Amino acid sequence: MVKSMFSSKYVACLVSSIILNALFIINIFVGGQWNLSWTSRAAAEAETVAAISCSGHGRAYLDGLVVDGNEPVCECNTCYAGSDCSQFIPDCAANADGGDPLFLEPFWMRHVASSALVEAGWHRMSYTFNDHTFISKELERIIRKLHAIVGNAVTENRFIIFGAGSTQVLNAAAYALSLENTSSSTGIVASVPYYTLYKGQAEYFSSAKFKFQGDAYTWRKKSDAITNMIEFVTSPNNPDGRLNKQILHGPNVKTIYDRAYYWPHFTPIPAPADEDLMVFTLSKLTGHAGSRFGWAVIKDENVFNRMTAHININSMGVSMDSQLRAFKLLKAVLEGEGKEIFDFAYQTMKARWERLTMALSSSKRFSLQKNNPQYCIFYNRVREFSPAYAWLKCERKDDKDCYAVLKAAKIIGRQGNKFGSEDHYVRLSLVRSHDDFNILIDRLNKLVSEEDGAKTM
């Protein structure tokens, strides 16, 4: 009896132990962690930092500031403070200025396993890839595939070049299209309202080759007489989301189509874009502005070669780390049917536009741009625009400085004059974080509620 009890205890112990072993084995094999060796330290480090709670109003990063001890501290969103970012700062101004595309951050939080990147210390130390170019062929392949799935650009028989964000690519394009070996300078224009960078770059880098010449409309009738013109066409336009077309035509006119926002989250896609030179950026596609990764799709080989030479002398190509990141992120985008990110991003932008329209619906003081719905080949139906920015107009004659009107109501937008336009206009960014957008809507609600003096707060 004693022996029997003894052996049944043994059996119970043995069974437990075997079950525990089985669990370990399942954990290890299903978790795929069996062979992890040199990556485990860095992986544990990254997971530790990712697990730091910042109350949903901030984030800790691997390379974040370290105050006490060794772990990075929370970096709080605008209007939030405290060690865990839980304190709301009541009098804080809503930031609707820059185009930081943080509205996509929640998508990457949800797809954290497919988008995580593990990079060895010895990864691609060379200046170039094995084919002596600065361009990852696999990344190029993925970009072409993505354009094909979305249907927003023709890439067959086109060259693709990479740059440090569309910023560097746009400048390379302006240099490349300016004629070489000529004493006459090329004029650079864009139709008002235009993205301020075109003017900023053309003026900063002003050379014998090119000169900024203002609004494209003012050159419409003169353009035949002018030798060389480059028109920047932003489509969808920054700030107003319109699907701009070129204003100038003729044998001496060259165009650079800035297609940064030509993705289904912001606009109907009526047809694949098929211009001579089209510029795209990761920033407004996946939301990774900080990675500084942009590309151009180019028809002409000479233009491609000149742009390549420009990027080389400017920065010797694009960071291998940015290219690897873009590769990993776009691979995650393409998992499944490759439509999930667009659905997420479109729903987010659509919901934001609904809230914004609602907030301003009773206002006579402020109006928004109108873009009529169009057929979208990506969603196979007529749909509304949901642009990255609101192009707000202060309708009252006295509100000449719309930026100041908003600023007094604790809303920071961007002045109309920065887009070559009147200061009756202000651009409000709608692509920023959930927190920034919520505060913007709160401030707008308050401003509109005070419009006729009916409500005081």
Add this chain to the structure above:
Amino acid sequence: MVKSMFSSKYVACLVSSIILNALFIINIFVGGQWNLSWTSRAAAEAETVAAISCSGHGRAYLDGLVVDGNEPVCECNTCYAGSDCSQFIPDCAANADGGDPLFLEPFWMRHVASSALVEAGWHRMSYTFNDHTFISKELERIIRKLHAIVGNAVTENRFIIFGAGSTQVLNAAAYALSLENTSSSTGIVASVPYYTLYKGQAEYFSSAKFKFQGDAYTWRKKSDAITNMIEFVTSPNNPDGRLNKQILHGPNVKTIYDRAYYWPHFTPIPAPADEDLMVFTLSKLTGHAGSRFGWAVIKDENVFNRMTAHININSMGVSMDSQLRAFKLLKAVLEGEGKEIFDFAYQTMKARWERLTMALSSSKRFSLQKNNPQYCIFYNRVREFSPAYAWLKCERKDDKDCYAVLKAAKIIGRQGNKFGSEDHYVRLSLVRSHDDFNILIDRLNKLVSEEDGAKTM
């Protein structure tokens, strides 16, 4: 007896099972893998690719070309071929052209755990850091610490700016130092032999602001009469490794010290550099040329602000991915006393110089630059130079095209004229991979052995 045997078997089983339990637990806790969740897929992926054997003559990368199936294939070093890079191509030319710093790759293979980087999909999507700058403060802190440990630069009370490699930083410096709002253009000079990029950039970006004016020596006596001059001083010099000092002096002369090679692997460090504007790069420190990360140490706040403005309009700062990579790599460098990488790199360069000197010791046709030993505050002793490049001279009058002489012997160097010098000179890169260097020495040995006709092969 049967029962006893039965229970002793039980005991044996139980003990084994418990030992296995213990082993699993030790593996899990000591391996630090207990909690790995979202990183494990990417970690396994990276380890799988890293484990692909390329015979030590090539490497497979995460974003490498995929031919069959899903795994990237081996990318072979110059002169090696085959699916595992095991086939030597006998007639292949030695590549001693570019400054690809692959000589440091073995260091990172040895320190693979400390240098591995795990980056979440949501890592730093914004254009800027939380302080609204493009500069990681933690990375800046690490860079200052590294300069302090090495003793190669004074960084106290200096500003630090980042750029896409020293390439972008050098151009930003030239723009920043060119006077604003003036009709007279600034001359840009460098003493022969000089790094060709200074000329290339100045000519390509030639504007109303600056113009390339050739060799600094020819302006030595004229410089007082000239309004504005910028002298690029490369110290140690590329191509010859000399610790250059500025040639021009005076109130209208500004200098940009290119300190890319001012690290203990290449040169004695006589004292901490303390110039107004010093440029460094990750490429020649850790070997990560592909990461495009450089920095400048700047005394004057106005110059710092202008350079910041330049980098912003050119590329809106530096890739967050490059900054995170630099952060991780430099943190690994600083582990322990922070001297291990310099010891490895110095020993490698020293050994290469010994082999090179030996190969050319019996030659009367070819000579190398001579740099007299100097006291090094890093190693606390007098030591030889071990520059990144050999500045080879073809001594025969007939060998006017030294590049062609070497090319005929299947050695690809870089022509003297690219450095503003005579074509009696050729630069040979000594910082490339072990394979490239071995082939170079083989080819040189053969070339020298044929010099007097004594040997034929």
